Amino acid sequence: MRTNQSSQEEVEKTLQSITGIERASPNPFFLTRVEARLAARRSAPGVTTPWAFRPVWVAASLGLALMLNVSAVMYAREALTQDDQEQETVSLSAEWGFDATVMDW
Structure with a gap:
């Protein structure tokens, strides 16, 4: 019962402290600056770079492109080596008189 009463008191204190708060007001030129930014965004749609x-x-x-070029060079190099x-x-087989396709050991 005691905790319920103390929590009620805390709620009352909180609500009474809120009553003294004034509504926030923006700076005098805030609306003008916001409108200017919105107008600038609308008037310059081509400023953004394409993806x-x-x-x-x-x-x-x-x-x-670099990876494709390197792989093409490696492929050509291997083909020339073969x-x-x-x-x-x-x-060598013609010089020594061997048949290049037959390997009889």
Whole structure:
């Protein structure tokens, strides 16, 4: 019973402290500044950059192009290496008189 009465007193104190509060008023030029910002946003829709030119997309695109170029160079290098090895094998087998396709040990 005691806690109920003390909580009621706390509620009454809180409500009475609220009655003295005045309503907040904005600065005199607040509405003018807000209207000016809204007008500026409406009048300049083309100021934003398209999504393709944002730094994240530019970096991702450049990374992808670099990765594709490196993989193309690696593929070409490996293909040339295999051709060189085959030519070397054929020339050595012809020089020594072996058939390049038959390997009989």
